[in-house]
Amino acid sequence: MIGIAVSAPLEREDAIVREAARHGHRVAIRAATADDLVERLAARPADAEPRIDLVLVVADERHASRALVAACDERGVRLVALADDAAERARAQTLGIDAVAWADGFTAVEAAVRPSADAGREPARSRGRVVAIWGPAGAPGRTTAAIALAAELALLGRRTALVDADTTSATIAPALGLLDESPGFAAAARLARAGSLTVDELDRICQLVPTMGGTLRVLTGIGRASRWPELGGERVAEVLERCRDWVDVTVVDVAASLERDEEISSDLFAPRRHAATLAVLAAADELVVVGGGDAVGVARLVRSLPEARELAPQARCRVIVNKVRAAAIGLAPERAVHETLRRLAQVTPEACWPFDGRAADAALLEGRPLVDVAGRSRLRRRVQELAVALAPAEQPASRASLRAAERPRRRWLPALR
Structure with a gap:
């Protein structure tokens, strides 16, 4: 299971939550803006469950920022941007964020985060x-x-x-x-x-x-x-x-x-x-x-x-x-x-x-x-x-x-x- 923090427009955010649940993952933080997400990551205790493995944002000015990139780097959390058009892909490239297309499905998101989320960690507990x-x-x-x-x-x-x-x-x-x-x-x-x-x-x-x-x-x-x-x-x-x-x-x-x-x-x-x-x-x-x-x-x-x-x-x-x-x-x-x-x-x-x-x-x-x-x-x-x-x-x-x-x-x- 991957612990996820999300910042995206409301409709996209709801879709992310549904797809994450369908793939056996959990969205632990939902933030309206990049600044809000930075604050919530800072306030979250280090031992809180589930552990945040992935920050998933839409690559636009409202939901992706340099402050968020710095906050994720400081905590060692993988940051992935959803970029479905040329402007979003360009912004993700400018910020140095790996980007995937939402049209490729949630498996593309899993593939982007798995190398860092699973490395060196114990096998996940089997589901109930x-x-x-x-x-x-x-x-x-x-x-x-x-x-x-x-x-x-x-x-x-x-x-x-x-x-x-x-x-x-x-x-x-x-x-x-x-x-x-x-x-x-x-x-x-x-x-x-x-x-x-x-x-x-x-x-x-x-x-x-x-x-x-x-x-x-x-x-x-x-x-x-x-x-x-x-x-x-x-x-x-x-x-x-x-x-x-x-x-x-x-x-x-x-x-x-x-x-x-x-x-x-x-x-x-x-x-x-x-x-x-x-x-x-x-x-x-x-x-x-x-x-x-x-x-x-x-x-x-x-x-x-x-x-x-x-x-x-x-x-x-x-x-x-x-x-x-x-x-x-x-x-x-x-x-x-x-x-x-x-x-x-x-x-x-x-x-x-x-x-x-x-x-x-x-x-x-x-x-x-x-x-x-x-x-x-x-x-x-x-x-x-x-x-x-x-x-x-x-x-x-x-x-x-x-x-x-x-x-x-x-x-x-x-x-x-």
């Missing part, structure tokens, strides 16, 4: 991953799974964000006792549409939820289902792309419906009711499918699983059957679930999670993740196993963190008796 939590209609436990899994990933030392992209019944905010008058995910979508969504903006609009394993960054969902047009597919995809630079893992809770509205609409440009769900599945690196552990839940899972996998072709699909119990399926319920899914869907579930009403109710009552209120419950242990499987191999979980998670807080024990 997106984990989508989806399940068929009903109440298989998608939100409970999303919250619990995000908390477990934070316990394993990952910077984790929890996003509520459910456009029909967003419930992460009430489940965690958060205010949702100003939904964070909708705000992020609006910023993405304006081309001004940055990591700093995500930090500003998210809500912080402390857990025993670390702090979760939560983007709450829309409070009313009627607000679904705010979450268009392109906006949702852009938010998730920016989240990859924000955190290590983004856990996204989505709605059940996989309907593609264009198949029944004559207006191809109208908003799509379920565009958010489809965009999340298309962007996901991991797809966790949560189905109910009863006859109806398994039937719904078998019918909808092929379509979900088709919508997320690049994601690794992990099937979880939740609320598995003998009272609903019969003797040896886990074995029955495995055999049914292998026979009818040609899939082996990643795990069968037990029906643990005490643990789930305690988490909902306290507005906290399972790991905080029911550290020794069977359900929490199964969620922990999934989190370990999802954690990148190059960052193994420490034994100390896993042992700490096994010790429930004394204050929560009465709720589980």
Whole structure:
């Protein structure tokens, strides 16, 4: 990732921000004039993140100056000018600035800065991953799974964000006792549409939820289902792309419906009711499918699983059957679930999670993740196993963190008796 400072006319500036984000870079400073940019570079702390690797300006009198050239030389920052006509190219040559044509695309800008930006630096940190939590209609436990899994990933030392992209019944905010008058995910979508969504903006609009394993960054969902047009597919995809630079893992809770509205609409440009769900599945690196552990839940899972996998072709699909119990399926319920899914869907579930009403109710009552209120419950242990499987191999979980998670807080024990 390249950290960029920009000074350009507003329309060109917005285009630069969009193209930089699309190529995985971040615009950290936007200045109206060259003098303004010099002042902002001088005021920026040397250890501020992201580090400024490139100053990109339009080669005219307003946005490029000798003072800016001197400021960049003093800080060892690469300065590149956008010059699309003869006058701009002449000014860039006069100032001794390397010039590229915007018409050549952002790859030309990357090529101009890469020798100095990458020289002698450590390899860039790999971008974060997106984990989508989806399940068929009903109440298989998608939100409970999303919250619990995000908390477990934070316990394993990952910077984790929890996003509520459910456009029909967003419930992460009430489940965690958060205010949702100003939904964070909708705000992020609006910023993405304006081309001004940055990591700093995500930090500003998210809500912080402390857990025993670390702090979760939560983007709450829309409070009313009627607000679904705010979450268009392109906006949702852009938010998730920016989240990859924000955190290590983004856990996204989505709605059940996989309907593609264009198949029944004559207006191809109208908003799509379920565009958010489809965009999340298309962007996901991991797809966790949560189905109910009863006859109806398994039937719904078998019918909808092929379509979900088709919508997320690049994601690794992990099937979880939740609320598995003998009272609903019969003797040896886990074995029955495995055999049914292998026979009818040609899939082996990643795990069968037990029906643990005490643990789930305690988490909902306290507005906290399972790991905080029911550290020794069977359900929490199964969620922990999934989190370990999802954690990148190059960052193994420490034994100390896993042992700490096994010790429930004394204050929560009465709720589980």
